[in-house]
Amino acid sequence: MSAGKAGPRAVIIGMPGAGKTRVGRMAAGILDMPFKDADQEVERVAGRSIAEIMETDGEPAFRRVEQEVVCRLLKGFNGGLFALGGGSPMTTEVYEGLMAYRGRGGVIIYLDADPDEAAARAAHGSKRPLLARDAIGRWKRLYEERRPIYESLATISLPSYGSSPKAMAGRLAEALNERLVHITGSDPYDVRIGPGVSSRLRTLLGEQVLRVALIHTRPVQRHADHARALLRQGGYRVSDITIPDAEAGKTVQVADGVWNRLAEDGFTRSDAVVGLGGGAATDLAGFVAASWMRGIPYVNCPTSLLAMVDASAGGKTGVNTPQGKNLVGAFYTPRGVLADLKTLRTLPREIFVEGLGEVVKCGFIMDQSILDLLWAHRDELRGFTGRESDEWIEEVPGELVERSVTVKAGYVSLDLRESGPREFLNYGHTLGHAIEQVEHFSWRHGQAVAVGMVFAAELSSILGYAERDLVVEHRELVEALGLRTSWSGGSWERVLDLMHRDKKARGDKLRFIILDGRGHPTHLDDPPEDAVREAFERIRK
Numbered sequence: 001m002s003a004g005k006a007g008p009r010a011v012i013i014g015m016p017g018a019g020k021t022r023v024g025r026m027a028a029g030i031l032d033m034p035f036k037d038a039d040q041e042v043e044r045v046a047g048r049s050i051a052e053i054m055e056t057d058g059e060p061a062f063r064r065v066e067q068e069v070v071c072r073l074l075k076g077f078n079g080g081l082f083a084l085g086g087g088s089p090m091t092t093e094v095y096e097g098l099m100a101y102r103g104r105g106g107v108i109i110y111l112d113a114d115p116d117e118a119a120a121r122a123a124h125g126s127k128r129p130l131l132a133r134d135a136i137g138r139w140k141r142l143y144e145e146r147r148p149i150y151e152s153l154a155t156i157s158l159p160s161y162g163s164s165p166k167a168m169a170g171r172l173a174e175a176l177n178e179r180l181v182h183i184t185g186s187d188p189y190d191v192r193i194g195p196g197v198s199s200r201l202r203t204l205l206g207e208q209v210l211r212v213a214l215i216h217t218r219p220v221q222r223h224a225d226h227a228r229a230l231l232r233q234g235g236y237r238v239s240d241i242t243i244p245d246a247e248a249g250k251t252v253q254v255a256d257g258v259w260n261r262l263a264e265d266g267f268t269r270s271d272a273v274v275g276l277g278g279g280a281a282t283d284l285a286g287f288v289a290a291s292w293m294r295g296i297p298y299v300n301c302p303t304s305l306l307a308m309v310d311a312s313a314g315g316k317t318g319v320n321t322p323q324g325k326n327l328v329g330a331f332y333t334p335r336g337v338l339a340d341l342k343t344l345r346t347l348p349r350e351i352f353v354e355g356l357g358e359v360v361k362c363g364f365i366m367d368q369s370i371l372d373l374l375w376a377h378r379d380e381l382r383g384f385t386g387r388e389s390d391e392w393i394e395e396v397p398g399e400l401v402e403r404s405v406t407v408k409a410g411y412v413s414l415d416l417r418e419s420g421p422r423e424f425l426n427y428g429h430t431l432g433h434a435i436e437q438v439e440h441f442s443w444r445h446g447q448a449v450a451v452g453m454v455f456a457a458e459l460s461s462i463l464g465y466a467e468r469d470l471v472v473e474h475r476e477l478v479e480a481l482g483l484r485t486s487w488s489g490g491s492w493e494r495v496l497d498l499m500h501r502d503k504k505a506r507g508d509k510l511r512f513i514i515l516d517g518r519g520h521p522t523h524l525d526d527p528p529e530d531a532v533r534e535a536f537e538r539i540r541k
């Protein structure tokens with residue numbers, strides 16, 4: 001909620017039998033929040049049951065009382081969970097009140113129940129006057145009438161297919177704790193960060209999509225299985241596509257295989273791609289989405305720390321070629337990003353640690369609080385096991401993801417196609433990508449970028465842009481997190497040649513991103529070669 005604006009912490013909408021009251025009350029208990037049910041409030045205010053109101057005065061009279069109660073509590077029930085009656089949003093004044101509440105930053109949760117389950121629950125011993133006679137048939141007619149309204153209002157849709165009220169209450173509580181980073185620009189979208197955000201897939205893909213290509217790698221099969229189940233529950237036809245893992249999956253040959261599969265499965269421009277996995281998988285999936293029929297919608301579901309903090313957002317898609325990293329690709333904006341923190345639990349420690357490389361980058365180019373958080377939690381982060389508490393995952397990695405994505409969102413919103421400021425996100429990458437290439441991708445991206453940042457700090461110091469203490473800070477923090485500060489492979493000549501092929505290079509001029517002090521990235525064009533060589537020697541073992 002916008003600061004200073006009254007209103008519930010969240011409003012729950014959905015069909016009769018969806019569990020709004022029961023799930024809402026349980027979730028309020030989990031969150032230690034007050035709970036109100038609109039129907040119960042109506043009966044309290046009227047001094048009689050809804051059935052009696054309907055029987056003696058008819059539905060319009062009930063709706064008038066309901067409208068007064070709901071619109072009053074939308075402004076006055078501060079900080080609680082508020083469950084509405086199924087038909088309530090169909091009243092114009094209530095709909096408008098809900099839109100105004102949403103405009104104030106309010107959260108509207110649509111409990112999207114399985115029609116058969118909810119209809120049966122609603123009809124069973126129903127005291128609901130609107131369902132009298134032919135309860136199931138009436139319910140389903142109301143469902144078709146109301147669902148578009150629910151979906152137009154919802155900021156969160158929670159599918160509850162086959163889930164118990166207790167499980168739904170947990171998911172609702174999780175949804176209220178999720179973090180959100182909005183990326184503006186010509187195609188705005190949201191990066192949602194939290195445990196269980198994968199359940200938002202249907203909300204992001206919407207009704208127009210029929211087929212979904214779920215592109216993932218084998219190490220994340222269990223997460224792909226969960227996403228596939230959610231997609232199928234949402235009514236989508238899923239083409240499950242496993243690609244080679246890591247950088248081996250980020251090639252035009254792999255893309256060609258996926259294009260063939262999309263053709264075989266009849267993918268049209270109204271169908272979509274979901275990229276699930278590390279950054280290599282989301283880069284490939286985004287490239288396939290950008291190129292299939294010149295562009296179909298896609299959603300990224302990053303499962304590595306690096307993919308969450310960086311790769312999945314920003315619209316850089318692409319593949320590697322034998323000549324270099326990311327030399328073929330497209331700027332193509334996703335429909336949304338769902339960074340489900342639960343997936344981190346299966347992430348190997350060394351992969352978690354390499355993801356910290358891009359977090360360190362965001363700290364040095366813009367956000368000192370990221371550096372402070374990294375330093376304060378350096379031992380836990382370096383020793384990541386995946387068995388940490390939910391609270392730690394949400395408070396430390398969750399915070400680092402949100403802050404890093406916020407840094408990236410600032411540049412991407414300003415300069416999607418990297419004509420200038422966005423290049424600051426490439427800090428450490430000129431040498432970093434060369435290392436990856438020379439090492440035939442045996443070095444992880446985050447580790448290569450870590451060395452690249454130490455190199456860039458040394459270069460900045462050599463040329464007098466930054467004090468020596470900034471270099472020392474780079475080395476100490478990078479090392480404390482278990483990242484690499486030096487490299488002994490390759491040759492100067494080979495590295496120099498590769499740096500000239502970097503996408504920031506112009507003509508025969510090298511271009512680097514360096515720091516002109518902490519939090520002040522700047523372009524360094526065509527620096528003296530002896531300074532570059534000296535900085536390079538300083539990161540050699």
Ligand SMILES: NC(=O)c1ccc[n+]([C@@H]2O[C@H](COP(=O)([O-])OP(=O)(O)OC[C@H]3O[C@@H](n4cnc5c(N)ncnc54)[C@H](O)[C@@H]3O)[C@@H](O)[C@H]2O)c1
Nearest residue numbers: 219246278279280303304306307310311316343346347445
């Ligand atoms: N598009 C961008 O803006 C951008 C930004 C940064 C990095 N990148 C690219 O991202 C790639 C690096 O991403 P990465 O570090 O995620 O590497 P990656 O994609 O190779 O994944 C690392 C390894 O971890 C596995 N993995 C991922 N999530 C897992 C999970 N939850 N449980 C178990 N295993 C899991 C993967 O299968 C893989 O084996 C590089 O190709 C880099 O160029 C792109």
Ligand SMILES: O=C(O)C(=O)C[C@@H](O)[C@H](O)[C@H](O)COP(=O)(O)O
Nearest residue numbers: 310314316325326422425426429503
């Ligand atoms: O989003 C960007 O812009 C970045 O530079 C983010 C980098 O961390 C990332 O590794 C990106 O893939 C590198 O881009 P490239 O243009 O150098 O391939």
